[in-house]
Amino acid sequence: MVSARPTLAALALTLTASAGCADLPEGGVARGAVLYQNCDQCHGKAGEGSTLVQAPPIAGLPGWYIEEQVLHFQWGWRGAHPDDVEGLKMRPMSRTIKSDADVKVVAEYVSSLPAAATPATLTGDAEKGKAGFATCSACHGADGAGNEAMKAPPIKQLPDWYIVRQIGKFKAGIRGYQAEDAAGATMKGIAGTVADDAAARDLAAYIQTL
Amino acid sequence: MLEHYMIQGSSYASHIDGLVWVVLLITTFWFLLAEGMFFYLLWRYREQPGKKALYINDDLEHAIKYKWVEIPHRLILICDVAVILGAVSVWSEVKLSMPVTDETVRITAQQWAWTFRHAGADGELDTADDIVTVDDLHVQLGKTYKFELAAKDVLHSFSVPVFRLKQDAIPGRVISGWFKPTQAGEFDVQCAEICGIGHGIMPARLYVETPEAHAEWIAHPTHYLAYKNK
Ligand SMILES: [Cu+2]
Numbered sequence: 001m002v003s004a005r006p007t008l009a010a011l012a013l014t015l016t017a018s019a020g021c022a023d024l025p026e027g028g029v030a031r032g033a034v035l036y037q038n039c040d041q042c043h044g045k046a047g048e049g050s051t052l053v054q055a056p057p058i059a060g061l062p063g064w065y066i067e068e069q070v071l072h073f074q075w076g077w078r079g080a081h082p083d084d085v086e087g088l089k090m091r092p093m094s095r096t097i098k099s100d101a102d103v104k105v106v107a108e109y110v111s112s113l114p115a116a117a118t119p120a121t122l123t124g125d126a127e128k129g130k131a132g133f134a135t136c137s138a139c140h141g142a143d144g145a146g147n148e149a150m151k152a153p154p155i156k157q158l159p160d161w162y163i164v165r166q167i168g169k170f171k172a173g174i175r176g177y178q179a180e181d182a183a184g185a186t187m188k189g190i191a192g193t194v195a196d197d198a199a200a201r202d203l204a205a206y207i208q209t210l
Numbered sequence: 211m212l213e214h215y216m217i218q219g220s221s222y223a224s225h226i227d228g229l230v231w232v233v234l235l236i237t238t239f240w241f242l243l244a245e246g247m248f249f250y251l252l253w254r255y256r257e258q259p260g261k262k263a264l265y266i267n268d269d270l271e272h273a274i275k276y277k278w279v280e281i282p283h284r285l286i287l288i289c290d291v292a293v294i295l296g297a298v299s300v301w302s303e304v305k306l307s308m309p310v311t312d313e314t315v316r317i318t319a320q321q322w323a324w325t326f327r328h329a330g331a332d333g334e335l336d337t338a339d340d341i342v343t344v345d346d347l348h349v350q351l352g353k354t355y356k357f358e359l360a361a362k363d364v365l366h367s368f369s370v371p372v373f374r375l376k377q378d379a380i381p382g383r384v385i386s387g388w389f390k391p392t393q394a395g396e397f398d399v400q401c402a403e404i405c406g407i408g409h410g411i412m413p414a415r416l417y418v419e420t421p422e423a424h425a426e427w428i429a430h431p432t433h434y435l436a437y438k439n440k
Contacts, residue, residue, distance in 0.1 A: 041407045082342045085362065088323035091344075092411040 031102070032109025038096050039106070042089070047113040049159065051121065054086045056162040060115030062146065065153040066107035070094050074103075077178040084174045086165075118159035120208055122201050129206030132199060135190060144210040151183035160204035167191050167200040219372030219397060219418065221354075221390040225300050226374035232296050236289045240282075304375075304387075311356040311388055315347070319359070319366035319379040322408030324399065331428050341431040345414040347399065348431075350424040354390040367403035370416060376402055391418040 025031040039058075043049055047059030058066065072078040073094035079087025097103050136155070140146055144156030155163065169175040176188030194200050212218075212227045266274070314335050316327035326347045330339035341348075349355055359368055361379035369376040373389050401412035419427060 080344055082318075082325045082344055085320060088325075088344065089321050089408060092322045092408050096411065 027101070027105060029105065029109045029112055032105035032107070035097060035102055035106045036109050038093065039110075042093075046116070047110055048116055049118075049162075051159075051161060053089075054161075054165070057116065057118060057157070057159065058110050059113035060157065061111060061153065062148065063104075063107040063111040064148055065146075066110050067103055068151070070097065070103045070107065071100070072178075072181060072184070077181045078175060078184065081174045081177060083172070084169065087169075087175070115157050118157065118208075120160055120205070122160045122164065122204060124160070124198075124201035124203070124205030126202070126205040126209050128199075129202035129204070132194070132203050133206050135193060136203070139186075144207055155207055156210035158207065160201070160208055163204040163207060164197065164200045167194050167203070168197070217372045217393055217395070217397075218374070219370075219391055219393040219395070220374065221392055222300070222304050223372070223374040223392075225303065229293075229296050229300050233293055236293065240286065240289075244282075308356065308386065308388055309354055309390075312353040313350075314356045314358060315349070317347075317357050317359045317368060317379075318362060319368065319401065319405075320362035321364065321406050322401070322412040324368075324401075324412070324414040326414075328428075328431075341428065341433055343431070343433050346417065346432060347414060348417045348419060348424065348427050349391050351391055351394045351418050351420055354388060356386060356388050359385045359387065364405050365403045366401050366405050366412070369400050369402035370397065371400075372397045372416075378403055394418050394420055394423075 024034050040047075042053045042055035043058050044055075047057060049055050049057030069078065073087070073090050074097075076091070078084075079089075079091040079094070081087065097106055137144075139150045139152035140155050141152075144154060146152050146154035166175065170184075170188045170191030171194060173188060176184035176186075176191075179185055194203065212230065213224070218224050218227060313329050313333050315329070316335060318325040318327075323344050324347070326343050327335060328341040328343070328348060329335050330337065330341050332339055357368075359377055359379045360383070361381045363381060365381070366379040367376060368379055370389070372393070372395075373391070375387070375389055377385060377387050379385065395418055397416040397418065399414035399416050401409055403409075405412065417427070
């Protein structure tokens with residue numbers, strides 16, 4: 001009984017229109033750049049993210065991962081949990097992208113942005129984190145560069161606060177709750193093995209060194 | 211006539227509409243009267259051959275003032291009293307009083323979603339069978355609901371046009387109110403207080419269900435795990 005939400009669709013249309021529909025290119029990265037104007041309010045013009053609104057940097061992430069996550073937000077596979085404060089912000093924003101083709105071009109555009117280094121904001125023990133990272137490396141790679149075949153995104157460029165937050169969400173079942181989201185459900189199980197917040201911070205500190 | 215444009219979906223919707231009518235009729239009456247007089251005078255005292263314009267002296271002005279300003283002013287004050295009496299009685303019914311309620315629903319606003327905690331089968335909040343949904347509010351036709359409205363981050367406003375209900379949500383406060391749905395159907399909820407870039411896309415859906423349909427929903431609720439489609 002999930003509704004089609006015609007109101008939301010209409011509003012999304014308006015919002016996208018305000019992003020310069022008149023000169024929206026037919027396709028490709030140029031179209032993605034225009035559509036991205038809805039995203040840059042939180043994720044930044046260069047995709048650099050914002051700690052203030054807890055929006056992660058997304059520049060340079062692989063296109064397949066961005067596309068998949070935006071779709072998951074649209075479908076309610078991610079960001080629909082009542083306790084996912086940041087996810088519930090991303091959920092309606094993801095739905096302002098009206099077609100799967102547009103999700104693809106936005107993903108291509110974001111992927112084309114150069115990733116920037118993320119400064120450490122937390123204190124963790126990278127040495128301790130290194131030991132725990134063995135579990136992560138099975139999917140995300142020893143260098144944290146990710147593995148598309150296993151649907152494991154690169155994590156080496158992620159800011160520490162985001163890593164800790166997401167491990168916490170996976171652990172609490174706020175993310176990865178949807179059984180059909182196999183990779184998310186796997187990550188939920190793995191995150192359960194991270195003992196506590198301190199262990200998550202150690203992991204993040206180690207990932208910063210990659 | 212207002213219900214022609216927007217269903218009156220709650221026990222007090224027609225009372226709010228009645229108030230709108232009182233204000234509309236009074237203002238329309240005075241508007242037409244004043245504008246009618248204005249254009250009549252323009253026409254009546256237009257420039258005419260052989261007639262000279264006159265300056266008014268003080269005595270004359272005082273009499274004119276009394277007739278054209280003081281009398282209408284006092285009549286309008288009487289109209290104001292009528293509006294205030296109507297407004298206070300509706301305000302007291304909708305916002306100040308709390309009738310005996312059948313069930314409580316907890317509403318949480320945040321950027322940019324509505325979270326609803328429904329009491330579930332036992333009719334009691336904060337029990338294991340509570341049903342928590344995002345952007346979907348399910349209520350039973352004819353039941354009187356108390357709501358507890360909170361905001362997680364910034365100001366929002368819980369607006370349900372068919373109920374004629376609008377209540378600001380304020381961080382740090384839990385604001386109580388009530389409604390009694392009187393029409394089954396699917397209706398809009400929309401945030402009515404600017405709350406950030408996603409404010410315009412912060413709607414929710416209200417389902418007013420017959421007792422059978424509502425029981426069916428409680429047995430098979432559509433919470434976040436069931437959101438498998440767009
Ligand atoms: Cu809002």
